Amino acid sequence: MNTRLFTFSGGEAGAWRVVRMETIAGDPLPSAAKLDIFPGSISQQSHGAKWLLRGITSNDRYVTHDEKNQLVAKQPGLGRPEATCAALIPIRKNASWWSLSQDERRMIFEEQSKHIHIGLQYLPAIARRLHHCRDLGESEPFSGVPAAESSIALRIGLLDKRLNDSENILTIPHVFLSRGRAVMALT
Numbered sequence: 183m184n185t186r187l188f189t190f191s192g193g194e195a196g197a198w199r200v201v202r203m204e205t206i207a208g209d210p211l212p213s214a215a216k217l218d219i220f221p222g223s224i225s226q227q228s229h230g231a232k233w234l235l236r237g238i239t240s241n242d243r244y245v246t247h248d249e250k251n252q253l254v255a256k257q258p259g260l261g262r263p264e265a266t267c268a269a270l271i272p273i274r275k276n277a278s279w280w281s282l283s284q285d286e287r288r289m290i291f292e293e294q295s296k297h298i299h300i301g302l303q304y305l306p307a308i309a310r311r312l313h314h315c316r317d318l319g320e321s322e323p324f325s326g327v328p329a330a331e332s333s334i335a336l337r338i339g340l341l342d343k344r345l346n347d348s349e350n351i352l353t354i355p356h357v358f359l360s361r362g363r364a365v366m367a368l369t
Contacts, residue, residue, distance in 0.1 A: 189220045193231040237313020244291045256305035
């Protein structure tokens with residue numbers, strides 16, 4: 183089994199309760215009451231899922247050496263028992279994004295939107311991990327599935343709409359989740 187492959191299953195069963203679903207750009211995911219995360223790949227039929235998203239953990243992209251060191255120093259792992267809130271943010275990047283050079287993507291990602299700079303402000307309260315989907319094949323609906331967990335109500339400040347401003351290169355549905363009695367406070 184590939185230990186870097188994970189499947190996010192949205193449906194009627196799962197460890198996480200879906201509190202809210204919102205789409206910033208593109209088509210929304212079908213509504214789901216619960217979400218579960220499985221190592222490896224599962225079939226939609228065997229788990230009664232309304233949708234499945236698969237992703238592979240990999241190296242960080244678009245970060246400098248110093249940014250990577252800062253992220254590693256401050257970032258906790260996912261799966262902490264005290265983490266009662268989460269956000270799943272599938273992102274689809276179109277052909278315009280992939281036709282850009284690496285430095286052009288970096289310019290949009292950090293120099294214009296300050297994604298890493300903003301994200302560092304929320305660590306260690308929020309743990310995050312990116313699951314890359316693009317290399318899994320054309321049938322995967324998204325190019326990346328960032329997941330974040332928190333022991334406090336999440337403030338999603340790192341979802342900067344400027345990444346989608348004029349380029350129209352991203353599809354971004356959001357799935358906000360909770361375990362137990364957590365309340366989501368989103369700004």
